[in-house]
Amino acid sequence: MPKFSRNQRISVITKYLIENPNKVINLNQFMNMFNAAKSTVSEDIVVVREVMQKMRLGNIETISGASGGIKYTYSISKEEIEDFSDKLSNILADKKRIVPGEFVYISDILFDPSIVHQAAVILATAFVKEDIDYVVTVETKGIPLAYEVAKLLGVNLIIVRRGNKVTEGPTVSINYVSGSSNRIQTMSLSKKSIEKNSNCVFIDDFMKAGGTAIGIIDLLKEFESQLIGIGVLIDNVKTNKKILQNYVSIVEFEGIGEDGNPIISKTIDKN
Amino acid sequence: MPKFSRNQRISVITKYLIENPNKVINLNQFMNMFNAAKSTVSEDIVVVREVMQKMRLGNIETISGASGGIKYTYSISKEEIEDFSDKLSNILADKKRIVPGEFVYISDILFDPSIVHQAAVILATAFVKEDIDYVVTVETKGIPLAYEVAKLLGVNLIIVRRGNKVTEGPTVSINYVSGSSNRIQTMSLSKKSIEKNSNCVFIDDFMKAGGTAIGIIDLLKEFESQLIGIGVLIDNVKTNKKILQNYVSIVEFEGIGEDGNPIISKTIDKN
Numbered sequence: 001m002p003k004f005s006r007n008q009r010i011s012v013i014t015k016y017l018i019e020n021p022n023k024v025i026n027l028n029q030f031m032n033m034f035n036a037a038k039s040t041v042s043e044d045i046v047v048v049r050e051v052m053q054k055m056r057l058g059n060i061e062t063i064s065g066a067s068g069g070i071k072y073t074y075s076i077s078k079e080e081i082e083d084f085s086d087k088l089s090n091i092l093a094d095k096k097r098i099v100p101g102e103f104v105y106i107s108d109i110l111f112d113p114s115i116v117h118q119a120a121v122i123l124a125t126a127f128v129k130e131d132i133d134y135v136v137t138v139e140t141k142g143i144p145l146a147y148e149v150a151k152l153l154g155v156n157l158i159i160v161r162r163g164n165k166v167t168e169g170p171t172v173s174i175n176y177v178s179g180s181s182n183r184i185q186t187m188s189l190s191k192k193s194i195e196k197n198s199n200c201v202f203i204d205d206f207m208k209a210g211g212t213a214i215g216i217i218d219l220l221k222e223f224e225s226q227l228i229g230i231g232v233l234i235d236n237v238k239t240n241k242k243i244l245q246n247y248v249s250i251v252e253f254e255g256i257g258e259d260g261n262p263i264i265s266k267t268i269d270k271n
Numbered sequence: 272m273p274k275f276s277r278n279q280r281i282s283v284i285t286k287y288l289i290e291n292p293n294k295v296i297n298l299n300q301f302m303n304m305f306n307a308a309k310s311t312v313s314e315d316i317v318v319v320r321e322v323m324q325k326m327r328l329g330n331i332e333t334i335s336g337a338s339g340g341i342k343y344t345y346s347i348s349k350e351e352i353e354d355f356s357d358k359l360s361n362i363l364a365d366k367k368r369i370v371p372g373e374f375v376y377i378s379d380i381l382f383d384p385s386i387v388h389q390a391a392v393i394l395a396t397a398f399v400k401e402d403i404d405y406v407v408t409v410e411t412k413g414i415p416l417a418y419e420v421a422k423l424l425g426v427n428l429i430i431v432r433r434g435n436k437v438t439e440g441p442t443v444s445i446n447y448v449s450g451s452s453n454r455i456q457t458m459s460l461s462k463k464s465i466e467k468n469s470n471c472v473f474i475d476d477f478m479k480a481g482g483t484a485i486g487i488i489d490l491l492k493e494f495e496s497q498l499i500g501i502g503v504l505i506d507n508v509k510t511n512k513k514i515l516q517n518y519v520s521i522v523e524f525e526g527i528g529e530d531g532n533p534i535i536s537k538t539i540d541k542n
Contacts, residue, residue: 007281008322014285015328019388051279057286099440105463107439111430113422117290140410140430141438144418151384159382159411167412168378169370192376 004034009044017048017060017072022128022154026069045070056080073128074121074152081250084118085266089251092234095260104253104262106234110141110205119250120148123203123231126248127153130228133198134158136220138187138212145233146203153201158194160187160219168192172222176215187215189223198225207232207249209239235267275305280315288319288331288343293399293425297340316341327351344399345392345423352521355389356537360522363505366531375524375533377505381412381476390521391419394474394502397519398424401499404469405429407491409458409483416504417474424472429465431458431490439463443493447486458486460494469496478503478520480510506538 004012013030030041049060056077060070088109097105109115123145136158137146143159150157163186164171173188194200202216207230217227230247237252254263275283284301301312320331327348331341359380368376380386394416407429408417414430421428434457435442444459465471473487478501488498506520525534 004322005318007278007318008325010278010282011285011319011322012326012328014282015289015323018286018289020385047276047278048282051275051282052286054279055283057283099438101437103438103440105438105440105461107430107461107464108427111418111421111428113418113425113428114291116418117422140414140432143411143414144428147382147384147387147415147418150382151388154384156379157382157384157415159378161411166372167370167374167376169374169376190376190378193378 004036006044006047009034009036009041010047013041013044014048017058017070020072020154021058021152022071022073022124024063024067024069024071026067029069074125076121076125081122082266084122085250088115088119089264089266092251092253092264093261095262097262098256098260102256106205107141110233111144113144116144116148119233120145120152122250123233123248124149124152126231127201127229130201131199132201132228133225134194134200136160136200136202136216136227137204138162138216142203142205142233145205149201149203149231158189158200160189160216162187164188172219174215174219174222176211176218178209178211185215187212187219189219194220194223194225196224198223199228200225201229201231202227203231205232206234206236206253207247208236213247234264275307277315277318280305280307280312281318284312284315285319288329288341291343291425292329292423293342293344295334295338295340295342297338300340345396347392347396352393353537355393356521359386359390360535360537363522363524363535364532366533368533369527369531373527377476378412381504382415384415387415387419390504391416391423393521394504394519395420395423397502398472398500401472402470403472403499404496405465405471407431407471407473407487407498408475409433409487413474413476413504416476420472420474420502429460429471431460431487433458435459443490445486445490445493447482447489449480449482456486458483458490460490465491465494465496467495469494470499471496472500472502473498474501475503477505477507477524478518479507484518505535 027041052058058074060072099105132153135146135150138160147157168190170191171188175184175186178185232249235249235252238255249267251264252267257263298312323329329345331343370376403424406417406421409431418428439461441462442459446455446457449456501518503520506523508523509526520538522535523538528534
């Protein structure tokens, strides 16, 4: 077993924590990895904790007890949230993005890992103090964002489908009214996918009237589970929300301006 | 500007590299972050590089020239690939997973970030030496895996849709024959989504006859782009492949055994 210097251990511990956010990691894991004493590993972790706090990159919490250990959670400063939201607003406020029907093309944003990761850190941070079992989304475009949030919260993702799929086994389906278009739509979820009595966060790319979120609440009720939070990348503030719960968003869409560009600005602190 | 110790700088540099795999990072970024000299930062990076190599966790390459810097790429040892493939085979070889129609339920695996991340490291490592512009997938279940591979390769994801969506603007659609069911299906992609002359890798959760992959090749041709690799989590080896190209997989599915359990084993080194 090769020996490791403190520098080396700190690098490896940092990597491991970053890759396993919001999960309790027993110190034994690191003691075995480095063939090192508990006191040595504890001192390494103090260094990582201090610099993460100093740079506002995250927190390392100590969980005591038999199944205890340490838990890394991301953090992000208000200034960084504002910088990111401003940057995103600028990228989106471009008339070239408008496609027939006055929709704004955003797939490039939603499928860019560096943007998705930063957005997910903001949304996950809003829910990190809650006891979350699953992150839920509806196919398709919001899946990468919802996946990143699930990863940062240390839980599994649930993807609600628009229709039945043969590979999912028995499913539960509900109908819901899309708030903005007033059409009846169906969403379904495999009976195998979720445990009873789960706490879920719904993550989506875009919120209009909130009909989809209401559908999710209804669907989760069928699984005796509850929605305890909603996070979206873009909130269409031109549409009246039918849902009254709190939700967090990163930027707000206010329609298309006289210059033909989408009007997009950072969400003012409801978060 | 607070001063940082070597230990602290190493922790922050490690975090940054892990979060930005396969991207060239200019040393100035770290010099500004820490208010440190180039020689100091270079020495920090040597420590990180050495321990990543020693532990087989990744490589740090130096790219010279004006736009040069360092680039971190994940690596994974043969033993780790085998361990993971064996573990995954065991999880999947469970008769409780079989749903009517003799399909194997795998959504829980595909939506578990810790499994998806490890699978993505294996698949991304197979293509990291190629010059990739996009990772492509078809909705829905393979999206988290494809997203993780895109992230690890430092490129954007492209999600091909099963039908036209109003928010995508003008799209290009093709019909393809699903190799296993012999049905004609449609896939479409927004004209905005991909630059001409791009090199793409196709990532999916499950490969049967390969009809979808052939569809992707045809669709990319419409964008004057090319598929240069295919990676799947599970390869159905009971079906004859219509495609002759190389592809990588992690585990192989050989049907359902006499005991009622799916027969799943690690892919023997075609990789």
